Amino acid sequence: MSGPAPSPARAGEGPLLEVEGIARTYAAPGGAFRRRGEAIHAVRDVTFQLRRGETLALVGESGCGKSTTARIVLGLERPDAGTVRFDGADVHGLSGADLLSFRRRAQIVFQDPVGSLNPRIRVGEALGEPLRVHGVVPRERVAARVAGLLRRVGLDPEDADRYPHEFSGGQRQRIGIARALSVEPDLVVADEPVSALDVSVQAQVLNLLSDLQRDLGLTYLFIAHDLAVVRHVARRVAVMYMGRIVESGTCEALFERPLHPYTRALLEAVPRPRPGRRVRAPVRGEARAGAVPEAGCPFEPRCTHPERDAACRATLPPLEHKRPEGWARCIKTPAWRVVEEMGPPAGVADEPPA
Ligand SMILES: Nc1ncnc2c1ncn2[C@@H]1O[C@H](COP(=O)(O)OP(=O)(O)O)[C@@H](O)[C@H]1O
Ligand SMILES: [Mg+2]
Structure with missing residues (x-):
């Protein structure tokens, strides 16, 4: 344990997430641009905070370290330096019940919802699994909760019986969002959630994310490689x-x-x-x-x-x-x-x- 657990008095006050000076270096596997074993400084001295209920956008070109930052924030990867505090507690020092609680409270939405869903598992089962793992609702209420989640993200409760490949890209991203929300998280890290979607579908998914944030008081770390996408979802940008x-x-x-x-x-x-405007x-x-x-x-x-x-x-x-x-x-x-x-x-x- 490198940090104290949040005291009941502390929880609920202060920023939800405090990222302080995190860094991560990888050894290059070797390739066109890099010698094998060469140090790749994926993340260097990154610091930011997220207040409860706000959205911070993290923007930059592919390879600039956004997903590495996301994995470190979610405790999926250790930083070489720096700390991540969630509700006052050091994420990388959590264990046991505190770690399980953090795994429920901080969720991720991936760019590729297809890749994050098991193709052989029906959508209803994929959504029900985290509910059972975290004991969010009693077993007999899981099916009803899944139906409610599907409706909440604009899908049909009947969709629970279908397989991931039967859905369009936008629908699959709605399923990815439903799965993240199923366990009633506080923080959602959305790692390029609309990058793989057509522009018209992007707007619908962005609107859904905004509505959900408003209704559920969610805090978002919203990752994108395109500044245009973040304009209407984030108050702050890094x-x-x-x-x-x-x-x-x-x-x-x-x-x-x-x-x-x-x-x-x-x-x-x-x-x-604007008509006639050249895109540079x-x-x-x-x-x-x-x-x-x-x-x-x-x-x-x-x-x-x-x-x-x-x-x-x-x-x-x-x-x-x-x-x-x-x-x-x-x-x-x-x-x-x-x-x-x-x-x-x-x-x-x-x-x-x-
Ligand atoms: N597991 C890993 N092993 C080696 N290099 C990695 C690994 N993960 C990421 N990288 C490298 O770190 C850099 C940042 O990657 P990433 O965080 O995925 O960027 P982004 O999400 O902004 O595209 C890239 O150069 C990438 O190749
Ligand atoms: Mg990435």
């Missing part, structure tokens, strides 16, 4: 780049006036519903460990900031407080008054970029 949070702040401020050149580039790639390439280049200066800003080789210079290659920028509720790792981003004057990024401006 942008990750190569294992680190490079910007965090309120959704509103971040979309209007991004602090970090990487966030700016991601936003310029967000297509706007997201960010030039590609995130790869080998292409990064060891000492300096990891984004420097791809950065388009007009003032980018040797100082950017010299030291890793700290995560600085740039404006109220706004932090960024960029030495060329001035404090908040000046940021306001820089204007919005091209992708979200009302005027076309020059």
Whole structure:
């Protein structure tokens, strides 16, 4: 046990989740870009908090460390450094009944609901299993609870008798959500829950998640590689780049006036519903460990900031407080008054970029 269990007085107060300086390194299996055994710094010094009932979005390109963060938060993987506290207790120090309770209270929704469902098990059984494991309802009430869950996520109670492959992508994601909700969790980590879905279906699933949060008081860690998806679901956003949070702040401020050149580039790639508008390439280049200066800003080789210079290659920028509720790792981003004057990024401006 590396932390105290929450005292009854403490539970229910303070943030639900406190992630403090977590890091995780893997040995590369070897491949096109990496030598075998080379250290992959999947997550480096990641810190954030989640208040009860809020949504924090974690956004960044594929491979930047989002899923590793999710696994560490859920206690499925140990960090090399740092701590995760859930309701005041150290997640990686839990055992016995406390661990079982945490496994019920913190649930995950995966990107690929098909892969997370056993193809040979009927949906009703898949939903009933966690109910039995955690003893959420008496055995004789499991079937009724499953029917209620299916209805709650917009499916038919009769769907309990069908197999996963009989459903569309959006329906399968509803099943994944129902399964996560079946045990009445407090925290739901949604790891790219709509990335595999068509845009029209994405909106329906996002709306469902929002409705469920409102009705059930859920707390979400919402992971996405696409900023456009998080705009309407999250109040706060943390942008990750190569294992680190490079910007965090309120959704509103971040979309209007991004602090970090990487966030700016991601936003310029967000297509706007405007006829004749060209969708630009997201960010030039590609995130790869080998292409990064060891000492300096990891984004420097791809950065388009007009003032980018040797100082950017010299030291890793700290995560600085740039404006109220706004932090960024960029030495060329001035404090908040000046940021306001820089204007919005091209992708979200009302005027076309020059
Ligand atoms: N079990 C593992 N073994 C080796 N490398 C891993 C493992 N899990 C993740 N990685 C590497 O860590 C980095 C971050 O991965 P991940 O957290 O899955 O990113 P994301 O979810 O943002 O796409 C990637 O370079 C990935 O290849
Ligand atoms: Mg992932």
